Amino acid sequence: MNDQHEKSSWENDPVWDLLDKTETAEIDPLFVSNVMRKVRLASEAKRSWWKRPTLVGPLLAGSMASLVAALLITLSSDEPSAGSAGVDLLPLQEELDTPHLDTLLDEEMLSQAAEDPAAFSDEALVALLSQ
Numbered sequence: 001m002n003d004q005h006e007k008s009s010w011e012n013d014p015v016w017d018l019l020d021k022t023e024t025a026e027i028d029p030l031f032v033s034n035v036m037r038k039v040r041l042a043s044e045a046k047r048s049w050w051k052r053p054t055l056v057g058p059l060l061a062g063s064m065a066s067l068v069a070a071l072l073i074t075l076s077s078d079e080p081s082a083g084s085a086g087v088d089l090l091p092l093q094e095e096l097d098t099p100h101l102d103t104l105l106d107e108e109m110l111s112q113a114a115e116d117p118a119a120f121s122d123e124a125l126v127a128l129l130s131q
Contacts, residue, residue, distance in 0.1 A: 106131055 028034070109128055113120050
């Protein structure tokens with residue numbers, strides 16, 4: 001009798017009435033795959049970009065290709081071609097009768113000093129004027 005009384009009091013508990021009134025929760029169909037994806041991402045070790053072979057390989061190959069191309073361009077321009085073996089294609093600097101680079105630089109520095117003398121120290125201004 002004690003067993004029946006305990007069972008009936010348990011079934012008449014107001015918590016069961018409250019649970020009967022609640023709605024069932026709808027679970028997203030992708031819940032399991034979303035949780036597993038987050039678990040995989042959280043457990044993955046974060047590697048630096050330079051340690052990933054998918055990025056380092058193309059980057060290294062591209063830099064090597066550009067280096068080889070630059071070397072080929074500079075080496076091919078240094079060697080004279082067979083058609084113009086005895087002819088100098090570039091005239092000498094003295095033949096052009098243009099001012100030297102040093103003279104142009106001095107003139108530019110003087111014009112900058114004339115526009116803004118505060119940008120130069122006293123020693124730099126004296127050195128520019130003494131040339």
